[in-house]
Amino acid sequence: xxxxxxxxxxxxxxxxxxxxxxxxxxxxxxxxxxxxxxxxxxxxxxxxxxxxxxxxxxxxxxxxxxxxxxxxxxxxxxxxxxxxxxxxxxxxxxxxxxxxxxxxxxxxxxxxxxxxxxxxxxxxxxxxxxxxxxxxxxxxxxxxxxxxxxxxxxxxxxxxxxxxxxxxxxxxxxxxxxxxxxxxxxxxxxxxxxxxxxxxxxxxxxxxxxxxxxxxxxxxxxxxxxxxxxxxxxxxxxxxxxxxxxxxxxxxxxxxxxxxxxxxxxxxxxxxxxxxxxxxxxxxxxxxxxxxxxxxxxxxxxxxxxxxxxxxxxxxxxxxxxxxxxxxxxxxxxxxxxxxxxxxxxxxxxxxxxxxxxxxxxxxxxxxxxxxxxxxxxxxx
Amino acid sequence: xxxxxxxxxxxxxxxxxxxxxxxxxxxxxxxxxxxxxxxxxxxxxxxxxxxxxxxxxxxxxxxxxxxxxxxxxxxxxxxxxxxxxxxxxxxxxxxxxxxxxxxxxxxxxxxxxxxxxxxxxxxxxxxxxxxxxxxxxxxxxxxxxxxxxxxxxxxxxxxxxxxxxxxxxxxxxxxxxxxxxxxxxxxxxxxxxxxxxxxxxxxxxxxxxxxxxxxxxxxxxxxxxxxxxxxxxxxxxxxxxxxxxxxxxxxxxxxxxxxxxxxxxxxxxxxxxxxxxxxxxxxxxxxxxxxxxxxxxxxxxxxxxxxxxxxxxxxxxxxxxxxxxxxxxxxxxxxxxxxxxxxxxxxxxxxxxxxxxxxxxxxxxxxxxxxxxxxxxxxxx
Numbered sequence: 001x002x003x004x005x006x007x008x009x010x011x012x013x014x015x016x017x018x019x020x021x022x023x024x025x026x027x028x029x030x031x032x033x034x035x036x037x038x039x040x041x042x043x044x045x046x047x048x049x050x051x052x053x054x055x056x057x058x059x060x061x062x063x064x065x066x067x068x069x070x071x072x073x074x075x076x077x078x079x080x081x082x083x084x085x086x087x088x089x090x091x092x093x094x095x096x097x098x099x100x101x102x103x104x105x106x107x108x109x110x111x112x113x114x115x116x117x118x119x120x121x122x123x124x125x126x127x128x129x130x131x132x133x134x135x136x137x138x139x140x141x142x143x144x145x146x147x148x149x150x151x152x153x154x155x156x157x158x159x160x161x162x163x164x165x166x167x168x169x170x171x172x173x174x175x176x177x178x179x180x181x182x183x184x185x186x187x188x189x190x191x192x193x194x195x196x197x198x199x200x201x202x203x204x205x206x207x208x209x210x211x212x213x214x215x216x217x218x219x220x221x222x223x224x225x226x227x228x229x230x231x232x233x234x235x236x237x238x239x240x241x242x243x244x245x246x247x248x249x250x251x252x253x254x255x256x257x258x259x260x261x262x263x264x265x266x267x268x269x270x271x272x273x274x275x276x277x278x279x280x281x282x283x284x285x286x287x288x289x290x291x292x293x294x295x296x297x298x299x300x301x302x303x304x305x306x307x308x309x310x311x312x313x314x315x316x317x318x319x320x321x322x323x324x325x326x327x328x329x330x331x332x333x334x335x336x337x338x339x340x341x342x343x344x345x346x347x348x349x350x351x352x353x354x355x356x357x358x359x360x361x362x363x364x365x366x367x368x369x370x371x372x373x374x375x376x377x378x379x380x381x
Numbered sequence: 382x383x384x385x386x387x388x389x390x391x392x393x394x395x396x397x398x399x400x401x402x403x404x405x406x407x408x409x410x411x412x413x414x415x416x417x418x419x420x421x422x423x424x425x426x427x428x429x430x431x432x433x434x435x436x437x438x439x440x441x442x443x444x445x446x447x448x449x450x451x452x453x454x455x456x457x458x459x460x461x462x463x464x465x466x467x468x469x470x471x472x473x474x475x476x477x478x479x480x481x482x483x484x485x486x487x488x489x490x491x492x493x494x495x496x497x498x499x500x501x502x503x504x505x506x507x508x509x510x511x512x513x514x515x516x517x518x519x520x521x522x523x524x525x526x527x528x529x530x531x532x533x534x535x536x537x538x539x540x541x542x543x544x545x546x547x548x549x550x551x552x553x554x555x556x557x558x559x560x561x562x563x564x565x566x567x568x569x570x571x572x573x574x575x576x577x578x579x580x581x582x583x584x585x586x587x588x589x590x591x592x593x594x595x596x597x598x599x600x601x602x603x604x605x606x607x608x609x610x611x612x613x614x615x616x617x618x619x620x621x622x623x624x625x626x627x628x629x630x631x632x633x634x635x636x637x638x639x640x641x642x643x644x645x646x647x648x649x650x651x652x653x654x655x656x657x658x659x660x661x662x663x664x665x666x667x668x669x670x671x672x673x674x675x676x677x678x679x680x681x682x683x684x685x686x687x688x689x690x691x692x693x694x695x696x697x698x699x700x701x702x703x704x705x706x707x708x709x710x711x712x713x714x715x716x717x718x719x720x721x722x723x724x725x726x727x728x729x730x731x732x733x734x735x736x737x738x739x740x741x742x743x744x745x746x747x748x749x750x751x752x753x754x755x756x757x758x759x760x761x762x
Contacts, residue, residue, distance in 0.1 A: 094688045098479055099509045101686055128480045131510050133686060156653070173706040173715045185645045187652070195648060197641040203634055222634055229709030249634050253584055253603055257628050260578040260718040261642075263703065264566045267576060271568070271695050272537065274687050283702035305482060305514060306655050307475045314652050321664035322644065325554040328610035334554045337641040
């Protein structure tokens with residue numbers, strides 16, 4: 001692992017490491033137990049630690065390594081910086097039949113996020129639609145997880161979150177203002193697995209830039225910009241500077257759309273909940289902690305909207321049609337959102353999650369420092 | 382105007398014409414009256430004609446020419462093809478306190494869309510959030526218009542629509558399946574004008590490709606693909622083939638995100654309402670008319686969510702921060718969604734809407750053929 005990584009990641013999210021041929025396979029239950037054990041040893045509350053273990057393992061099982069075990073390095077750094085309260089109380093600030101606002105108590109985001117989506121689902125079951133926001137929260141893992149919670153009840157789930165660090169450069173700007181502000185939507189099919197869409201509003205994740213830097217490869221025009229706002233193709237400089245483009249990449253390729261999506265996510269997650277905006281903090285030269293991140297959860301009951309149970313069948317038809325589209329290359333069929341992650345999940349549930357030796361070594365040190373058991377290598381099959 | 386244009390546009394949306402230096406300036410009230418007069422002469426119902434006049438003029442005033450007067454050529458073609466019922470009844474299929482489903486009666490989309498958003502706003506005012514879908518509808522103009530309706534009541538508005546023609550090629554596919562499936566979100570600020578975001582989920586509008594073809598210029602890699610799914614840079618061939626990329630443009634630049642957004646819009650607009658999917662029609666080799674397009678309207682009351690009236694003030698802070706971001710070029714400041722359209726609106730409200738002589742000539746013929754007054758040139762100042 002890059003020796004600089006811990007410091008760099010303090011600026012933002014951890015990045016996927018190239019697990020490579022020497023990867024160590026760890027059963028997901030062991031990875032999860034390890035995450036929970038370390039967090040508990042740090043004084044993180046039980047509900048928060050369990051939720052984090054659930055979310056990080058969910059991400060690693062699906063190949064979204066940027067939101068998996070690798071996040072523990074970030075959490076450790078941020079613990080030292082007082083970025084989050086270990087064992088906060090999550091409180092219900094406000095509630096109506098169709099809406100609710102939670103306060104995350106300045107702790108980790110996973111637990112209040114689960115409570116937020118649970119509440120949205122519960123209200124949606126009664127009234128057909130509901131939205132819940134969470135403020136005073138922090139990193140909540142992969143947004144798709146919460147959207148999928150709604151699907152398990154037959155609902156459409158939509159989820160967005162703001163992010164505390166300035167990572168994405170608005171169109172025409174030469175400095176990062178917004179976070180990677182993800183948007184997720186999941187919807188239930190009948191014969192097919194659900195539609196599960198989860199995208200950051202940047203062109204690529206910071207981790208893709210880091211991976212190119214580790215491999216010494218250039219990155220394409222449109223992934224990242226330099227301090228003058230010009231395309232940066234040197235992956236190491238791009239990783240050091242950390243200024244991602246919004247989806248689209250360049251003005252010519254409609255980066256204003258990705259920028260607009262990022263702002264839309266910021267409004268739903270941050271302005272609607274009354275959380276803090278990383279862009280406003282930067283504008284005023286501030287960098288306050290805890291970060292006060294906001295989340296948005298929406299659930300819609302298709303049966304209540306349509307008056308029948310035909311939604312899942314109709315979504316099957318749409319999914320079938322998209323999958324049957326003539327492919328560019330017959331060896332790479334056309335996919336539907338959620339397909340790549342599902343394939344990874346099947347393989348990794350069976351064979352274990354592949355982790356880079358450097359990451360496993362880092363976690364061992366973390367466990368030793370925290371005074372808890374080390375659980376990864378003993379479990380390797 | 383390209384002589385082939387009417388036939389081409391029958392395949393999809395009209396495209397912006399280069400108005401050029403010989404453009405004729407028409408006061409927006411005259412353009413609107415002309416649109417309404419022609420539609421009425423065709424037998425379109427009064428509410429439908431008025432709504433179309435409102436929407437097309439809204440788009441032209443804001444510089445979104447693809448959704449303005451130029452649409453009349455499409456509407457004329459589709460009238461001949463029986464693509465829409467001129468004077469349908471719009472019916473309320475289902476209603477709950479927080480949801481409603483309208484049937485557009487196979488007519489034009491503008492009027493049922495206005496009714497849909499009005500209903501969502503009315504319900505939102507009582508319960509804090511509401512969603513309305515419309516099925517059996519058609520082209521409804523610029524999605525941002527309806528999102529802005531919510532803003533006038535202090536609410537967040539979100540709008541999506543499906544589209545009846547196959548224009549956008551999924552990642553890894555070699556044929557168009559989805560429509561340009563737009564998503565719009567508007568939110569009220571206090572000191573600043575509202576945030577009004579409205580994007581098609583394709584990298585660029587078909588009209589940008591047509592404009593390059595008219596000007597004889599190549600288009601960049603990532604706007605369009607050929608029948609093998611490879612990037613097409615010849616603008617005339619790209620316009621003939623009409624296969625746009627999803628936002629992102631290429632797999633390397635994360636076109637799967639734009640594709641996922643387009644599918645998300647298709648689900649909210651089409652599957653949730655029980656409308657027809659263009660992708661499913663194509664999959665089965667069908668091309669039925671009327672098209673049965675679906676729309677989705679969501680309104681959220683920030684005051685009901687937050688329990689205070691601080692949303693608009695906080696959005697001001699976010700907008701201020703984004704506008705103050707260091708620009709690449711001081712002559713091109715950083716913008717916020719809605720800014721470019723607002724600048725056009727101010728200028729065109731004052732000086733009239735610039736139309737290409739060929740478009741004006743086309744509309745004159747349309748008015749003559751319909752037996753109604755021609756109102757554009759007489760009003761030119």
